[in-house]
Amino acid sequence: MDKNYERAYHELEEGHFWFRCRRELISKIISSCSKESKILDVGCSTGILLDFLSKEGFDAQNLYGVDISDTAIRTARQRGLNNTFQADAQSFELNQTFDLLIASDCLEHLKDEKKAISTWFRHLKTNGKLLVFVPAFKSLWSWHDVVNGHQRRYHKRELVHKVESVHFEVLRSGYWNSFLFIPIWMFRQYQRLFRRQPKSREGDLKQLPFANNVFYNILKLEEKLFDSINLPFGVSVYCIANKKLN
Secondary structure, three states, rough: HHHHHHHHHHHOOOOOOHHHHHHHHHHHHHOOOOOOOOOOEEOOOOHHHHHHHHOOOOOOOHHHEEOOOOHHHHHHHHHHHHHEEOOOOOOOOOOOOOOEEEEEEOOOHHOOOOHHHHHHOOOEEEEEEEEEEEOHHHHHHHHHOOOOOOOOEOOOHHHHHHHOOOOOOEEEEEEEOOOHHHHHHHHOOOHHOOOOOOOOOOOOOOOOOOOOOHHHHHHHHHHOOHHHHHHHHOEEEEEEEEEEOO
16 A cells, blocks of 8 residues: 555545445444454454454454554554554464454555465354455546556445355355445546546545535445345445354
8 A cells, every 4th residue: 555645645534435335234234243352354454343342242352353564553552452463464373263353454555465364264253254345346446446446346145155165154245335326437437538547646535525425324324234135236346154063
């Protein structure tokens, strides 16, 4: 990831509707987990999700994170998250196993997907859960992906296949951020047609002083449907899987 963009990314994580809604959706998905669950956030950035889960009642001593960025890990430790470590998401080794591993917007950055998912599998207890979010649909590919250092975007079937190939049992998969998909898709097509040579290394994530709350409320409305319906498309795709018994 471009360093200037990384700085902007970290500044936006707390208040931007995208990150707020995803944190809250993750909390909803794992709400049935014990508050004593041992959780690893892979690609934890500045630890904002771990901090959020701690405030939601999860035991802070059982919250761990790894990230490739030393800047992000320094910030995470400044938050008091001492179980955070600089490491490559493809090949880290922790002397721990976990009840739940979360990887939100991480896998798309990694060159060796199978190695990464195998590493994650190894760090889960038997019957431990994996929760993955990645960007969806190649038709949404844009300069935003380039600046972020993305290797790829995913279709749901593709993500499920990658996870199952490492002997996970997929419990549920689907799309997220469906309500905003069409305007985002149209914007990306506009970028492709009229902005083929960007003037700066700048992605789509920006301060949205007027629209931020509007978009937040739209995605919160979508969240209410999460338990009852799988929407057919979205800007992100997720997968919830179980580490099967040997």
